[in-house]
Amino acid sequence: MPEVTISIGGRKFEIACQAGEEQFLHSAATIYDREAQPLIAQLGRVPADRMLLMAGLMLADKAATLEDELRVLKEKAATPTRVEVPVVPGELVETLAEIAARAESLADTFD
Numbered sequence: 001m002p003e004v005t006i007s008i009g010g011r012k013f014e015i016a017c018q019a020g021e022e023q024f025l026h027s028a029a030t031i032y033d034r035e036a037q038p039l040i041a042q043l044g045r046v047p048a049d050r051m052l053l054m055a056g057l058m059l060a061d062k063a064a065t066l067e068d069e070l071r072v073l074k075e076k077a078a079t080p081t082r083v084e085v086p087v088v089p090g091e092l093v094e095t096l097a098e099i100a101a102r103a104e105s106l107a108d109t110f111d
Helices: 022-043 050-080 089-107
Strands: 003-008 011-015
Touching: 003 050, 011 089, 022 050
Parallel strands: none
Antiparallel strands: 003 011
């Protein structure tokens, strides 16, 4: 089982993972580290467990917000969209009827 060294909040951690998951682990650690960095900048040196907990909670909050937004979008997508068909003006209907009558009359002369 491969071991990967990740850095979160300036601290190094050795993590075991399944073969082939190393890149995923590095990507996840980078996202986690982005949450931890502002905490360290605001609070200074904090215990690792507290920094990891706070960064994890911030990520969980973002995930919950995204899940809510996704649910709303899915509900909107499931709602049928009403399509309004414009009404054909009466003058146009009459003109088309006249043209059709003339075409039929012309066709009768060729029979």
